[in-house]
Amino acid sequence: MKFEAKIVARYSTSKLAKSIAKALNVDNLSLENLYIKTYSRNNEIISKIVAKKLETFVTTTDDLLLCKRVAEGVLDG
Secondary structure (H helix, E strand, O other): OOEEEEEEEEOOOHHHHHHHHHHHHHHOEEOOOEEEEEEEEOOEEEEEEEEOOHHHHHHHHHHHHHHHHHHHHHHHO
């Protein structure tokens, strides 16, 4: 069994979306039990998460959303 999420966030400008995606890019990884990919497209950021364990999926999703919120706060300044 695997757990998957696609999270899409829209921003006022493509520049802001690109900056937030860049901040989250350091978390992109591909392991046997976990895959995370965040990228920007126009004024959106898209994050894809796939995990084999529910606990890993929930923890990773929570961490990604928290990091996104921090990046938004820094960039909105």
